[in-house]
Amino acid sequence: QDNDEKNFIVKRFTHCAVLLNLYPYNAGHVMILPLEHKAQLHDLRHEVRAEIMEVLTTVMPVVERAMDAQGFNVGINLGIAGGGGIPSHLHVHVLPRWRGDTNFLETLSNTKVVSSALEQTYQKLKKAFDETFKTI
Secondary structure, three states: OOOOOOOOEEEEOOOEEEEEOOOOOOOOOEEEEEOOOOOOHHHOOHHHHHHHHHHHHHHHHHHHHHHOOOEEEEEOOOOOOOOOOOOOOOOEEEEEEOOOOOOOHHHHHOOOOOOOOHHHHHHHHHHHHHHHHOOO
16 A cells, blocks of 8 residues: 555565554564565565665664664564464564563553554654655
8 A cells, every 4th residue: 555654654665664563562663574475584585685684774773763772672473383473474573672661561461551652653763764764
């Protein structure tokens, strides 16, 4: 679809896009999705894998600045057993982290605390991505 704001797509590239996770672990949790629907890394063409890694190296400093992140978790869940929510379409999770941000609230009470609404996070990240990529 072309409505990036409605779909929380913060930036499109040649072979992939960066978008907010609709079910974030933390505020600023983005995903890098290849435009090709592939289940495994080896199914992606070399140039797609290379672009994903280049985008990842650019995404982290942008999210770090926009969200005042102090660290990151980066991962790919492959297949149903690996936790992939869409097992036929791999994607890379980029989760900003802060010292002391983990707790047992979700485990104990089945409640997830995310400190920012998706719309607010989208606007903050979109601005940061636009500022970063207008000079690149």
